[in-house]
Amino acid sequence: MISSTSETILSIKDLHASVEDQEILHGVNLIVKEGEIHAIMGRNGSGKSTLSKVIAGHPSYKVLSGSIQFKGKDILELEPEERARIGIFLGFQYPVEIPGVSNLEFLRVATNSRRKELLKSELDTFEFEDLVKERLKIVEMNPTFLERSVNEGFSGGEKKRNEILQMALLEPVISILDETDSGLDIDALRIVASGINRLSQPNAATILITHYQRLLNEITPDFVHIMADGKIIKTGNKELAIDLEKSGYDFIDTNTKEKEMAK
Amino acid sequence: MKSSTISEAWLNSLPPTEGYLKNEQAIGREFLLEKGLPSKKDEAWRLSNFNKLNSFLSLPTIIDSEDTKYIFPEKDGNRERIIINPHINPILNINLPNGIEKLNNREIEDNLGKIVKSTNIKNDISVCLNQASSSELLALKVRRNFDHSLEIIIPSIEGKSIATRIFLLIEEGAKLDLLQIFTGNNNSAQNHLIEIKLESKVELTHGLISLGEEKESSSICTLAVEQSERSKYSLHSIHHGWDYARFEPRIIQSQGEASTIIKGLQVTKSKEQIATHSLIRFEGPNGKLDQLQKAVASEYSHCIFNGSIEVPQKAQKTEAAQLSRNLLLSKRARIDTKPELEIVADDVRCTHGATVSQLQDEELFYLLSRGIDNKHANSLLLKGYYDEVISHFPKSAGKWKFIEKLI
Numbered sequence: 001m002i003s004s005t006s007e008t009i010l011s012i013k014d015l016h017a018s019v020e021d022q023e024i025l026h027g028v029n030l031i032v033k034e035g036e037i038h039a040i041m042g043r044n045g046s047g048k049s050t051l052s053k054v055i056a057g058h059p060s061y062k063v064l065s066g067s068i069q070f071k072g073k074d075i076l077e078l079e080p081e082e083r084a085r086i087g088i089f090l091g092f093q094y095p096v097e098i099p100g101v102s103n104l105e106f107l108r109v110a111t112n113s114r115r116k117e118l119l120k121s122e123l124d125t126f127e128f129e130d131l132v133k134e135r136l137k138i139v140e141m142n143p144t145f146l147e148r149s150v151n152e153g154f155s156g157g158e159k160k161r162n163e164i165l166q167m168a169l170l171e172p173v174i175s176i177l178d179e180t181d182s183g184l185d186i187d188a189l190r191i192v193a194s195g196i197n198r199l200s201q202p203n204a205a206t207i208l209i210t211h212y213q214r215l216l217n218e219i220t221p222d223f224v225h226i227m228a229d230g231k232i233i234k235t236g237n238k239e240l241a242i243d244l245e246k247s248g249y250d251f252i253d254t255n256t257k258e259k260e261m262a263k
Numbered sequence: 264m265k266s267s268t269i270s271e272a273w274l275n276s277l278p279p280t281e282g283y284l285k286n287e288q289a290i291g292r293e294f295l296l297e298k299g300l301p302s303k304k305d306e307a308w309r310l311s312n313f314n315k316l317n318s319f320l321s322l323p324t325i326i327d328s329e330d331t332k333y334i335f336p337e338k339d340g341n342r343e344r345i346i347i348n349p350h351i352n353p354i355l356n357i358n359l360p361n362g363i364e365k366l367n368n369r370e371i372e373d374n375l376g377k378i379v380k381s382t383n384i385k386n387d388i389s390v391c392l393n394q395a396s397s398s399e400l401l402a403l404k405v406r407r408n409f410d411h412s413l414e415i416i417i418p419s420i421e422g423k424s425i426a427t428r429i430f431l432l433i434e435e436g437a438k439l440d441l442l443q444i445f446t447g448n449n450n451s452a453q454n455h456l457i458e459i460k461l462e463s464k465v466e467l468t469h470g471l472i473s474l475g476e477e478k479e480s481s482s483i484c485t486l487a488v489e490q491s492e493r494s495k496y497s498l499h500s501i502h503h504g505w506d507y508a509r510f511e512p513r514i515i516q517s518q519g520e521a522s523t524i525i526k527g528l529q530v531t532k533s534k535e536q537i538a539t540h541s542l543i544r545f546e547g548p549n550g551k552l553d554q555l556q557k558a559v560a561s562e563y564s565h566c567i568f569n570g571s572i573e574v575p576q577k578a579q580k581t582e583a584a585q586l587s588r589n590l591l592l593s594k595r596a597r598i599d600t601k602p603e604l605e606i607v608a609d610d611v612r613c614t615h616g617a618t619v620s621q622l623q624d625e626e627l628f629y630l631l632s633r634g635i636d637n638k639h640a641n642s643l644l645l646k647g648y649y650d651e652v653i654s655h656f657p658k659s660a661g662k663w664k665f666i667e668k669l670i
Contacts, residue, residue: 056632057631057632058628058632059624059628060624079631079637080628080631080632081631081632081633081634081635081636081637081640083632084631084632084633084634085634090632092629092632095629096623096625096626096628096629098626098629098630098643098644098647099647099650099651100646100647100648100649100650100651100654101643101644101646101647101650105643106630106633106635106643109635109639109643110630110633110634110635113633113634113635113636114634117634149647149650150629166633170633170634
């Protein structure tokens with residue numbers, strides 16, 4: 001689906017960001033074009049989740065320098081809800097439970113916010129129910145999930161499926177899925193992965209943040225990036241993920257040591 | 264002795280009454296004359312805003328004959344409605360369905376005032392205020408084994424203070440779904456004393472929607488409930504929009520062996536002060552209590568909760584849980600919450616807890632990250648917060664639009 005004329009969706013340049021006054025990202029560079037699937041791998045604490053939160057506009061994270069552009073437009077000044085409405089979607093590693101808020105109402109309000117941005121008509125309760133029931137099939141979810149409170153009492157797998165359901169409803173331009181595979185058994189992983197595959201569009205892109213190569217068996221990435229110490233230190237194709245699975249992250253330490261020696 | 268002076272002036276302005284309440288009035292007035300108004304030294308009134316209490320007591324209680332029109336939502340088909348209109352003696356003015364009837368003289372004499380007296384509250388000012396000022400009594404019973412739904416509406420009158428006295432006797436095996444609505448008006452005050460006696464095997468679901476709505480409205484309500492063995496009582500209450508409100512639910516399980524559920528919500532904004540002082544006492548074994556009190560305070564407002572639970576020696580095997588959960592939405596708002604458990608029996612399971620927090624940032628970010636704007640996200644979260652209490656109200660109660668008002 002990638003062609004040389006593909007438009008750039010996301011362009012991150014020399015991004016430095018901190019949380020609680022501690023700099024976590026030390027100069028991230030990344031370009032994502034239409035139709036591309038990127039995987040970002042790395043150890044815990046390498047900055048993967050921070051990167052996803054910074055793109056989504058989490059208020060606890062501060063951008064110190066560098067830029068993030070979405071379709072050529074600087075988004076750093078945009079509020080999280082504005083970023084979501086123009087098509088930036090963050091699939092949470094730990095989807096938040098919100099007791100008392102009906103999942104159905106939440107999904108409808110969110111969907112309508114996005115539809116408004118796309119100049120589509122807002123859906124009333126009945127129209128939305130039709131839409132959501134159709135999209136539920138993508139993640140093989142039971143409609144009873146809609147009656148429950150947002151993520152409350154959902155199993156790990158159900159929470160992740162609920163994330164993909166939101167992705168299916170919001171039809172984002174770029175989806176950043178933060179460890180969507182963690183905590184999933186094989187069946188749930190297959191359902192989630194097939195959902196992501198079915199939702200991929202030639203004019204949209206996906207960033208998968210993951211620890212393991214197993215998700216990449218189900219979803220073939222065009223690029224695999226390795227993050228360490230708040231930077232992307234290596235970029236390759238699917239083979240890189242396979243090599244990583246075999247040899248582990250030790251080479252990072254070797255690289256670092258070599259660099260230190262060189263200094 | 265400034266407070267006493269105000270009390271005396273107010274007492275002198277109160278209309279006299281005849282009948283059952285004559286003696287009650289004398290008791291209430293005598294008490295207030297002797298003790299005056301509460302002061303900061305009274306533990307139960309320590310946090311109360313006395314300026315607001317004084318404005319409560321400055322309103323005239325004499326209702327002129329000018330007719331007051333109210334517009335209420337349509338009544339439910341299956342729920343009898345009683346509107347307490349201070350112009351008209353409520354006892355004379357209601358059509359009662361089969362199974363609900365007025366108490367006869369003997370029943371009133373046998374019961375009136377006994378439940379509230381058995382709560383043994385020292386310097387019981389809220390009750391005395393009502394005794395001194397109420398001149399009409401609504402006394403009803405739900406007959407044995409009947410199953411009824413009832414709605415009692417008590418509106419306020421602009422510039423006036425009203426006092427109501429209600430006694431309900433629910434006979435053995437009967438079921439009642441009671442919905443009470445108090446509404447405020449500009450510069451108005453309400454003062455209620457409600458006593459409910461549940462005989463054995465009674466099930467009472469009691470919803471109380473208390474909405475101040477207009478400016479400078481205030482409300483003081485004492486609710487005294489006596490539960491006989493194997494009775495079930497659940498109280499769901501909302502207090503909102505009053506400049507000053509005080510709610511005192513007192514529940515006595517007179518033989519234990521009964522179940523009580525209380526879910527209360529008070530929501531304040533502006534400079535409002537709303538307080539709940541609850542008392543639950545177990546007078547026998549195997550009683551159960553599940554109490555949740557929620558409060559949300561914003562702007563400069565103040566929410567107070569004081570929750571007493573008494574488990575004397577004879578109340579073995581009591582299981583009581585009390586939880587006070589509070590949301591503080593502004594730095595200038597204030598929340599006071601105090602559990603007061605007095606447990607003498609040794610074989611019981613009693614738990615309590617209190618939390619004060621703000622809206623959770625992670626919950627808010629989750630909603631924002633789905634494109635929902637800040638205002639809408641906040642109202643969704645608040646609605647979610649209220650849900651534990653408001654989900655217990657009958658669906659038809661939604662016509663009072665209290666959810667919309669709370670958000």
